[in-house]
Amino acid sequence: MTRAAEVRFENVTKSYGGSATAVRDVSFTIPAGTLCTLLGPSGCGKTTTLRMIAGLEYPTSGRVLIGGRDVSALPPAERDVSMVFQSYALFPHMNVLENVGYGLAVSRQPKARVREAALAALESVGLSGFGERLPSELSGGQQQRVAVARALVLEPAVLLFDEPLSNLDARLRRRMREEIRDLQQRLGVTVAYVTHDQAEALAISDKIIVMNQAVIAQEGTPRDLYEQPANAFVAGFVGEANRLDATLSHREGELAKVTLGPATLTLPHRGAREGAIQLAVRPEAIALHDAADPAAMLRGTVSKAAYLGGLMEYTLATEAGDMFVIDPHTNRMRGVGEPVGISLGGKGVAVLPA
Template identity: 55%
Template sequence: MNGIGCEVVLAGVAKRYGSVTAVKPLDLAIPGGTLTTLLGPSGCGKTTLLRMIAGLEQASEGRILIGGQDVTRLSAGERNVSMVFQSYALFPHMSVVENVAYGLVSGGMTRRAAAIRAEEALATVGLAGFGDRMPSQLSGGQQQRVAVARALVLEPAVLLFDEPLSNLDTRLRRTMRDEIRSLQQRLGLTVVYVTHDQTEAMAVSDMIVVMRNAEIAQFGTPEELYRRPKSVFVATFMGEANAVKARIVETMGDRAVVDLAGVTLTAANPGLPPGSADLIIRPEAISVTAPGETPFAAEVRTSTYMGSHVEYVLTTALGDLYCLSPADGGQRMTGEAVSLRIAEEGTVLVRP
């Protein structure tokens, strides 16, 4: 496939609509052959950034390079990129194979040659033999695969996904995200993927760009963003997290002794000096024990049985804390007095 593994480089790229800044000037290098996700809440600029890479929006400033070629002023059709839209955008009056072949035929290929290529692309996404069907005869997941096949058949340097799973039910979303990831790895494609769902992003991505207020909040691997967030926003966007006020008493390399309402513990420290900080505590780092076993006294505010685990909201001197406990340890009930143990693994300090 032409252009497999092309790096995408954004240098000082920004987008403005009159006085409104949709994307602030930013620099980003997306490694070739990886699946990189643009993640963030609605209005953060992630879809605008994707559309600038696709050529559907022109950058107000900066440069966009794909495989070393400056494509900033090229049209969408000249960039050798393909995009899978949230709505799939299939032509209802065309058969599946005609939908997939459409871009090739529009580009001048004969219908016969295009149909052969289209059937090969359908086989790649597990839809061999579906070419004669109409879109209305397919499930949502099958329509999504057709949209992917239509993008793949053009042999793009970069494949772009804009919220591709948002129209699917929960179970099918899980299946399709695994299929997209498997396809990307098998073909060695460079993929840029937009979602607001952190679970989806964690499942498919090599790298994640967390965006907020039209700029990059943090860029890294899923593990880096979850275990070493640089802000409360990133920590809480990358999964459940408790953010509490703490005081760094002493630093020890990449660890620090912190004071929490008169109780000390050790937490991961990205280099903050002694003084005030926010401590991120993941729910799984909190263990619920009998009252008096630890200095952290608490009361069960809510207790929700979830099958494999119990979800608690606990009232403490630090504020309400959310935690998860294995269901086989028994369930504490609302109003019950307990104490807490906070593990070092699952805690990290960030700037206030």
């Protein structure tokens, strides 16, 4: 149904006059047929970047290429892209079938062709039989699928999503993100997806581009960003991370000795020099023991405890600083003030490059 195209930014800057720069000298590639998420806090430039792919904004400098073609100055209709907006933007006076076929109808396609394509698009998003309903007669998740079908009916080379799940409750968000990912893989279309939700980005993406203050902080696979964050911002934004002061010594090849309080670890140094460093320690990389357990590397005391059904969350005061811990062992609930032993797994513990 669709044909995928590569998206490439070459040194793109978007300024609005004066000192207001929304995107600064950004370069990246979204390979054809992949789902790439633009992730970051509000005001980081991710939505402006998406709008420059769509042609709703034009770069101040640099080039935007789709399928190898420079589209930097082209209007949206000439870019072979479709966009699903946060608000869905469905026409309330049109039924579902008319909403889905609207883009083809305004381009003066034959009515039979419009109807056939709209029905096929509805089937692809699991809404066969809903064509005669009005948007007001649909749930939020169904409206979101209608918006996706309306974008797909144009058979775009690139499909764009701007915070498409932000209006849905938590349970429906999870189901809809899975449906979007399944659809993208089934059709093989290139998708650029904007969100500020880290779990959403980790769950659906082939590639994540993390933006902060108008530039790219890091790009890579979800595993790369989670396990090997490039800096403290990425470590703290992509999932939870404890930032702990440590000392690096004795580099040998890719590895180095790292001292954290009384504990000594062997970790990849990731280019950090000998001396004071910071570690990013994921909460689930911390294992708790009884205080006297010889397997413990550090000692601490529980300062906060929260039961969340399938897991416990603890805040610990330790010899190496405060730590936030996620513990799946709810059968052993530790109380505030209880002394504990602590060990760190190799996975989820990373040196933050200088």
